Amino acid sequence: MAQDNEHLGDFFISVEPMPAFLDRVDVSFEVGKEFGILNVTAVEKISGNQRSVKMEARSRLSKKEKNKWMKKLFGQESIEVSVTNVSTRDALSLYLNPGQTIMSLKTELEQKGLMCGTDNIFFDDIELKDTQCISEAKVTWGSALEIRQNEQA
Known part of the structure; x- marks a missing residue:
C-alpha cells in the first residue's frame, strides 16, 4: 500500500x-x-499560528487511475459531464463523484466563476434540487448540465 503513495x-x-x-x-x-x-x-496551540494548504494531484493521475481510486474509495466510478452556462456560453468538462450533492456542485462552480448564486443547474430541462445527489438525478457519463436562471424567478 505504501508503494502506491505519491508525494503531494x-x-x-x-x-x-x-x-x-x-x-x-x-x-x-x-x-x-x-x-x-x-x-x-496545522495550528500551533500556544501562539495560535495557523497554516493551511490545498494540495492537488490533478495532473498526476490519468482518467483510468482516477476511476480506479474512486471505485476503490467510494465503491463507484467518477462521471465525466459537460457543464454549460447558457447565458455566458462558458463551458467546461468535470469529473463528478456520483455521491456529490447538487449544492456542493453549485459551490464548486461558483468558486470557478461559472455560475452565481441566482443561477440553477438543469439536466434534461429539469431543475436539480440542492439536496439531490448526482446519481439520484440520473446524471451519467457524458451528460450535459446547463446553468441558467430559473424560469419562475
Missing part, C-alpha cells in the same frame, strides 16, 4: 523554540470534494 507537497509552520513537553501542533487532513485534493491545516 510540503508546507511549513513556524513554531517558537520551547521544551518538548510544551509544544503542541494539531494537524488536520481533509479529503476534498473533488478527487485528488487534500486540504491540510
Whole structure:
C-alpha cells in the first residue's frame, strides 16, 4: 500500500523554540470534494499560528487511475459531464463523484466563476434540487448540465 503513495507537497509552520513537553501542533487532513485534493491545516496551540494548504494531484493521475481510486474509495466510478452556462456560453468538462450533492456542485462552480448564486443547474430541462445527489438525478457519463436562471424567478 505504501508503494502506491505519491508525494503531494510540503508546507511549513513556524513554531517558537520551547521544551518538548510544551509544544503542541494539531494537524488536520481533509479529503476534498473533488478527487485528488487534500486540504491540510496545522495550528500551533500556544501562539495560535495557523497554516493551511490545498494540495492537488490533478495532473498526476490519468482518467483510468482516477476511476480506479474512486471505485476503490467510494465503491463507484467518477462521471465525466459537460457543464454549460447558457447565458455566458462558458463551458467546461468535470469529473463528478456520483455521491456529490447538487449544492456542493453549485459551490464548486461558483468558486470557478461559472455560475452565481441566482443561477440553477438543469439536466434534461429539469431543475436539480440542492439536496439531490448526482446519481439520484440520473446524471451519467457524458451528460450535459446547463446553468441558467430559473424560469419562475
